[in-house]
Amino acid sequence: MSLAELDSNVAAAPAPAPAEAPGRASGKPAARRPRFAAVESRIAGWVLPALLILGWEYLSETGFIAANVLPAPSAVALAGWNAIKSGELFHHMGVSSLRALAGLAVGGVIGLVFGIANGLWALSYRYTDTTLQMVRNVPHLALIPLVILWFGIDEEAKLFLVALGVFFPIYINTLHGVRTVDPQLIEMGRVYGMSRLTLFRRVILPGALPSIFVGLRFALGIMWLTLIVAETIAASSGLGYMAMQAREFLLVDIVVLAILIYALLGKLADVLTRWLERACLQWHPAFQTPAE
Amino acid sequence: MTAAPSPASFVTPAHGLGVRLEHLGKQFGAKRVLDHIDLAIPAGQFVAIVGKSGCGKSTLLRLVSGLDEPSSGRIVFDGAHDGEALRIMFQEPRLLPWARVLSNAEVGLPASVKGEQRHARAHAILAEVGLADRAGEWPSVLSGGQKQRVALARALASGPRLLALDEPLGALDALTRIEMQSLIERIWLEQRFTAILVTHDVSEALALADRVLLIDGGRVALDLDVPLPRPRQRGSAELARLEGRILDQLFAA
Ligand SMILES: Nc1ncnc2c1ncn2[C@@H]1O[C@H](COP(=O)(O)OP(=O)(O)O)[C@@H](O)[C@H]1O
Ligand SMILES: [Mg+2]
Numbered sequence: 001m002s003l004a005e006l007d008s009n010v011a012a013a014p015a016p017a018p019a020e021a022p023g024r025a026s027g028k029p030a031a032r033r034p035r036f037a038a039v040e041s042r043i044a045g046w047v048l049p050a051l052l053i054l055g056w057e058y059l060s061e062t063g064f065i066a067a068n069v070l071p072a073p074s075a076v077a078l079a080g081w082n083a084i085k086s087g088e089l090f091h092h093m094g095v096s097s098l099r100a101l102a103g104l105a106v107g108g109v110i111g112l113v114f115g116i117a118n119g120l121w122a123l124s125y126r127y128t129d130t131t132l133q134m135v136r137n138v139p140h141l142a143l144i145p146l147v148i149l150w151f152g153i154d155e156e157a158k159l160f161l162v163a164l165g166v167f168f169p170i171y172i173n174t175l176h177g178v179r180t181v182d183p184q185l186i187e188m189g190r191v192y193g194m195s196r197l198t199l200f201r202r203v204i205l206p207g208a209l210p211s212i213f214v215g216l217r218f219a220l221g222i223m224w225l226t227l228i229v230a231e232t233i234a235a236s237s238g239l240g241y242m243a244m245q246a247r248e249f250l251l252v253d254i255v256v257l258a259i260l261i262y263a264l265l266g267k268l269a270d271v272l273t274r275w276l277e278r279a280c281l282q283w284h285p286a287f288q289t290p291a292e
Numbered sequence: 293m294t295a296a297p298s299p300a301s302f303v304t305p306a307h308g309l310g311v312r313l314e315h316l317g318k319q320f321g322a323k324r325v326l327d328h329i330d331l332a333i334p335a336g337q338f339v340a341i342v343g344k345s346g347c348g349k350s351t352l353l354r355l356v357s358g359l360d361e362p363s364s365g366r367i368v369f370d371g372a373h374d375g376e377a378l379r380i381m382f383q384e385p386r387l388l389p390w391a392r393v394l395s396n397a398e399v400g401l402p403a404s405v406k407g408e409q410r411h412a413r414a415h416a417i418l419a420e421v422g423l424a425d426r427a428g429e430w431p432s433v434l435s436g437g438q439k440q441r442v443a444l445a446r447a448l449a450s451g452p453r454l455l456a457l458d459e460p461l462g463a464l465d466a467l468t469r470i471e472m473q474s475l476i477e478r479i480w481l482e483q484r485f486t487a488i489l490v491t492h493d494v495s496e497a498l499a500l501a502d503r504v505l506l507i508d509g510g511r512v513a514l515d516l517d518v519p520l521p522r523p524r525q526r527g528s529a530e531l532a533r534l535e536g537r538i539l540d541q542l543f544a545a
Contacts, residue, residue, distance in 0.1 A: 184382070184384060184386050185386055185388065187359070188382070188386040188399075189399075191357065192399050192400060192446070193375045193376065193403070194399075195403075202399075203388065206390040206391075207390075209390075282430070283430045283431075283432065284389070284390075284432075285432045
C-alpha cells in the first residue's frame with residue numbers, strides 16, 4: 001500500500017512524447033522512424049490479444065473447440081449485437097454500473113471520512129481503528145448468506161456488499177496518507193497562520209491524495225469482484241443475472257459476452273481513475289510530462 | 293508581470309521589531325539546552341547566531357518565533373505586533389509541492405489580502421527574488437537555490453518586522469550561497485526588518501551581520517559587533533581577524 005502502485009502505473013504508460021520530439025526537431029526525412037516507434041509502442045500491447053482472438057476464431061471454425069464449450073469470437077460478437085439491438089444488454093449494464101457506483105460512493109465516502117478522522121484525531125483513532133481492523137478480517141463475501149437473509153435479493157444486498165468491500169482499501173489508504181503528510185509542511189502551515197480548515201484543504205488533503213488514489217484503485221477491483229459474485233448468486237437483473245439466466249438455457253455465447261463486458265467495465269473504471277489521477281496529481285513528478 | 297507594482301510597494305514603512313530575551317531557558321526533559329540567555333536585539337538589527345551543532349541555535353530561534361514555549365524566562369517584543377510580523381525561514385524550503393510557485397508565495401500573505409490583490413503582491417515579491425518568470429511552475433522543477441528563493445519570497449510576502457532564518461543556505465552549493473547572501477542583504481537593506489540568522493558558517497555570519505552571537509553551553513559565549521561597511525569585502529583582513537576571534541572562542545570552550 002504505497003506509491004509502488006503509482007509507479008507501476010507510470011511505468012506502464014507509453015511515452016510517446018520523447019520519441020516524437022527529435023522527429024519534430026529534425027524535419028521530415030528523419031520523422032518516419034520516431035513516428036513508427038511511437039505507433040509501435042502504442043500498439044505493442046494489443047498484438048498478443050489480437051493474435052489470441054484470431055487463433056481462437058480459427059480453432060472454433062475448424063471445430064477444434066466445440067461451440068457448446070467456447071463459442072467463436074464472431075458468435076460472441078453476434079450475440080452482443082443482438083443483445084444491443086434488443087436493448088437487453090444496455091439495460092443489464094446500466095443496472096450493474098449503477099450498483100457498482102452506488103456501492104462505491106457509499107463505502108468510499110464512509111472510508112474517506114473514517115480515514116481522515118482517524119488520521120487527524122488520536123481520540124477517534126483509539127476508539128474506532130481496532131474495531132474497523134477486526135471487521136476487515138471477516139471476508140465480506142462470506143456474509144452473502146446472511147445478507148440474503150436480511151435484505152433478500154433486493155438492491156440493498158448488493159449495495160451493502162459492495163460498500164463493505166470498498167470501504168477498507170479506501171479507509172486504510174486514506175488513513176495512511178493523512179498520517180504520512182510531511183510534518184514539516186504542517187509546521188510551516190501553522191507558522192504561516194493557516195486556519196485549521198485551510199491547513200486541511202491546502203496541506204493535509206493534497207498530501208494524502210496520492211495514497212487515496214491507491215486506495216481507490218484497489219477498491220475498484222474489489223467493487224467489480226463483489227458485484228459479480230453477488231449478482232451471480234442473488235439478483236433479478238444485471239450482468240451476473242444475465243449470465244446465470246443464459247447458463248440455464250445453455251446460451252454459452254451470452255455467458256462469454258457477460259464475462260467480456262465485466263472485463264470491459266473494469267478496464268473503463270481503471271482508465272477513468274488514471275485520468276482523474278493525472279488531473280489531480282499534476283504536481284507529482286511521476287505524472288509530469290517531459291514537455292512541461 | 294502585468295501591471296506589477298513597484299518592487300517595494302508591498303512593504304509597509306515601519307519597520308523592524310525589537311526583541312528582548314530575559315533569563316530565557318529551555319530544557320527537554322532533564323536536558324538543559326538553553327540556560328539563562330539575556331539578550332536585547334534592537335529593531336532593524338541583523339544578528340547572526342553561530343555555535344557548534346546541537347548547541348541550541350534552532351531551539352533559540354523556535355522560541356523567538358513562537359514555535360516552542362520557553363521553560364523559564366520570557367521574550368518581550370517592542371510593542372504590539374500581529375502574526376504576520378514574525379516570519380521564519382527553515383533550512384528546507386518546505387514548499388507545498390502541489391501548489392505552483394506563485395501560490396506558494398501567496399501562503400505568506402495575510403488572509404485579509406484577497407483575490408487579484410493576492411496575485412499582484414505575490415508576483416511583486418517573486419520579482420524581488422528574481423523568480424517572476426517562474427511563477428507558473430511546480431516547485432519540483434526548480435533547483436535547490438530557486439526553491440529557497442521561493443521560500444524567502446513567501447517569508448517576505450507579509451512584510452515581516454522580524455525574520456528568523458534557520459540555516460536557510462546550509463544545503464546550497466558555495467556559489468548559490470554567495471548569491472543568496474547578497475540577495476538577503478539587499479532585501480534587508482531595503483526593508484530594514486530585524487533579522488536573526490542562524491548559521492554554522494562563520495564567514496557567512498560576518499558577511500551579513502551587524503552583530504555575531506556565539507552560543508555555547510546554553511549561554512551567549514561571545515557577543516561581537518561587526519562595524520564594517522557594506523557590501524563587505526570577502527577575504528578582507530578585517531573580516532579574517534574577526535573570524536579568527538570567533539573560531540578561537542568556539543574551540544577554546
Ligand atoms: N523536541 C526536542 N526534544 C528533545 N530534544 C530536543 C528537541 N529539540 C532539540 N533537542 C535537543 O536540543 C539540543 C539543541 O538542538 P538544536 O537547537 O536543534 O541545535 P542546533 O544548534 O544544531 O540547531 C540538541 O541536543 C537536541 O537533541
Ligand atoms: Mg539547527
